[in-house]
Amino acid sequence: MLVRNMRDGTPQTTGRAKVSHAVVVIFLEFFAWGLLTTPMLTVLHETFPQHTFLMNGLIQGVKGLLSFLSAPLIGALSDVWGRKSFLLVTVFFTCAPIPLMRISPWWHFAMISVSGVFAVTFSVIFAYVADITEEHERSTAYGLVSATFAASLVTSPAIGAYLSANYGDSLVVLVATIIAVVDIAFVLLVVPESLPDKMRLMSWGSPISWEQADPFASLRRVGKDPTVLLICVTVFLSYLPEAGQYSSFFLYLRQVIEFSPATIAAFIAMVGILSIIAQTLLLTYFMRTIGNKNTVLLGLGFQLFQLAWYGFGSEPWMMWAAGTVAAMSSITFPAVSALVSRIAASDQQGCVQGMITGIRGLCNGLGPALYGFIFFLFNVELNELDPMTGRNKSTSQEPSEKQTIPGPPFLFGACLVLLALLVAIFIPDHHSMFKPLPASEEDIEPLLQDSSM
Numbered sequence: 215m216l217v218r219n220m221r222d223g224t225p226q227t228t229g230r231a232k233v234s235h236a237v238v239v240i241f242l243e244f245f246a247w248g249l250l251t252t253p254m255l256t257v258l259h260e261t262f263p264q265h266t267f268l269m270n271g272l273i274q275g276v277k278g279l280l281s282f283l284s285a286p287l288i289g290a291l292s293d294v295w296g297r298k299s300f301l302l303v304t305v306f307f308t309c310a311p312i313p314l315m316r317i318s319p320w321w322h323f324a325m326i327s328v329s330g331v332f333a334v335t336f337s338v339i340f341a342y343v344a345d346i347t348e349e350h351e352r353s354t355a356y357g358l359v360s361a362t363f364a365a366s367l368v369t370s371p372a373i374g375a376y377l378s379a380n381y382g383d384s385l386v387v388l389v390a391t392i393i394a395v396v397d398i399a400f401v402l403l404v405v406p407e408s409l410p411d412k413m414r415l416m417s418w419g420s421p422i423s424w425e426q427a428d429p430f431a432s433l434r435r436v437g438k439d440p441t442v443l444l445i446c447v448t449v450f451l452s453y454l455p456e457a458g459q460y461s462s463f464f465l466y467l468r469q470v471i472e473f474s475p476a477t478i479a480a481f482i483a484m485v486g487i488l489s490i491i492a493q494t495l496l497l498t499y500f501m502r503t504i505g506n507k508n509t510v511l512l513g514l515g516f517q518l519f520q521l522a523w524y525g526f527g528s529e530p531w532m533m534w535a536a537g538t539v540a541a542m543s544s545i546t547f548p549a550v551s552a553l554v555s556r557i558a559a560s561d562q563q564g565c566v567q568g569m570i571t572g573i574r575g576l577c578n579g580l581g582p583a584l585y586g587f588i589f590f591l592f593n594v595e596l597n598e599l600d601p602m603t604g605r606n607k608s609t610s611q612e613p614s615e616k617q618t619i620p621g622p623p624f625l626f627g628a629c630l631v632l633l634a635l636l637v638a639i640f641i642p643d644h645h646s647m648f649k650p651l652p653a654s655e656e657d658i659e660p661l662l663q664d665s666s667m
Contacts, residue, residue: 231346231408233355236339237362239405242397243305243335244363246312246390248370251482252475253315253383255464261319271586273323274461278578280330289337297342298407305401307332309394316387330578337570344555345408353506353552357497360548364489364541372479379475444641449550449573451634452514455521455627457574457581462589463524466621471533481537488541497545506553507643513546514635518628525625553641588623 262269292300311325339359347355377386464482467473473481500509516539523536554570 231342231406233343233346233358235405236342236359239301239305239397239401240335240339240359241362241366242393242400243308244366245370246309246393246397248367248482249374249377249386249390249393250312250315251371251464251478252375252378253386255468255475256383257315257319257322258465261323265590268586268590270461270465271458271582271584271589273327274457274582275579275586276327277330277333278457278576278580278582280328281333281578282573282576284331285334285337288332288334289341292338292341293409296407296409297338297345298401298405300338301335301342301405302398302401304332304335304338305394306398308335309397312394313387313391316384336574340551340555342408349556352555353501353548354498356548356551356555357493357545360544361490361493364486364493364544366486368483368486368490371482372476375475375479441642444637445550445554446570446573448510448514448634448638448641449570450577451630451637452517452546453574453577454581454584455624455630456517457577458585458623458627459521459524459581461582462585462623466589467533470621471528471530473530473533477530481534484534485537485541488538489544492541492545493548496542497548500545501549501552505643506549506556507638507641509549510546510553510638510641511635513543513549514631514638516540517543517546518631518635521624521628521631525621525623525628527621585623585627588626592622 258270288300288304307329311322311329314322314325340356343355343359344352374386374390377389464478467478467481468475497509500512504512520536520539520543523532523539527533527536551570
């Protein structure tokens with residue numbers, strides 16, 4: 215049973231918090247954005263006809279850097295004030311750019327960048343799940359949440375592509391906006407608070423220090439303990455290429471591999487279905503048989519193979535084959551989140567998950583910008599697209615030309631994941647709990663007690 219009663223037997227009119235609440239919130243949020251996959255590619259190209267990859271990287275880069283700066287503060291505040299209010303704020307601002315796509319594309323992309331201040335739903339969700347699960351249940355619960363993210367992308371791009379082709383982009387944006395409003399209403403009216411009342415009342419007297427909110431202080435703290443440092447370096451090196459890939463891969467499939475919108479939707483659905491299987495059945499199996507650390511190593515190995523295949527692959531069948539490997543690599547982040555949550559105290563889950571999300575936010579800033587710059591260096595640009603098929607009418611390179619490395623950014627990402635794999639090997643198999651966060655710079659000590667290599 216994934217849920218335990220966090221209210222000490224006191225009846226609550228809103229019901230008790232459940233993992234299913236977190237699952238619904240994540241599903242609706244990313245289903246709404248998944249519907250916009252095809253319209254987003256069109257609007258992005260129409261708004262920035264020159265250097266599309268580069269501008270896409272810069273937009274996502276600003277959003278990620280703002281997430282990096284805000285994630286520790288939001289995580290620490292949620293430890294004191296509760297998860298529900300911050301779920302409401304993060305979901306609202308993450309979905310706020312959706313209706314602006316048809317109103318004003320420029321405001322849409324500007325809002326995407328600014329929304330990074332609050333676009334840290336995953337950190338609050340993982341802290342929410344940690345509040346209501348036992349330690350031995352947590353990896354399964356995290357796998358379920360991550361699988362829900364994949365499930366939201368299984369059908370939504372295909373539905374969005376179909377509606378766009380038959381009824382226009384305006385209807386797609388309208389449907390996505392309605393789903394976003396439903397998600398906000400669900401958090402406001404249905405989702406109960408996950409933190410125990412006693413814990414929140416005890417925390418109200420404790421002010422949030424600048425050390426807890428400062429993202430750079432978080433980076434300084436991780437260097438004080440070798441175990442936390444190894445975990446964070448692994449997250450950084452592995453998620454940097456993943457963030458860059460996620461921001462540009464669908465553009466890459468249309469530009470270089472010449473996938474049609476329908477083919478892209480089918481590709482996303484296949485990877486999503488396989489990711490659900492990997493993050494539910496296989497993740498649980500691996501965690502029980504080979505352990506937490508080895509599951510992380512296995513996921514990194516799949517990611518390395520996948521990125522190398524994307525980098526050297528030039529035929530459509532290679533993308534489909536690499537996509538199956540990408541689904542297997544999706545077990546890495548829930549395994550890392552479970553590892554981190556195991557070593558955190560119950561009143562530090564939001565701050566700890568915020569620290570990891572902050573590093574991921576930094577990657578969300580650097581990764582897209584890095585990939586966009588590498589595409590720009592190799593003259594890979596999105597030129598005029600056929601509105602019916604999504605294929606290029608003209609490209610920066612002749613179709614007859616075949617590059618030795620069609621996707622240079624993916625190969626660079628594979629090198630980073632190789633470094634992450636080497637770093638993760640040295641993560642200890644056993645960990646102790648995080649110490650409470652220090653109140654001043656002078657009091658900063660290692661985050662873990664008695665970590666042994």
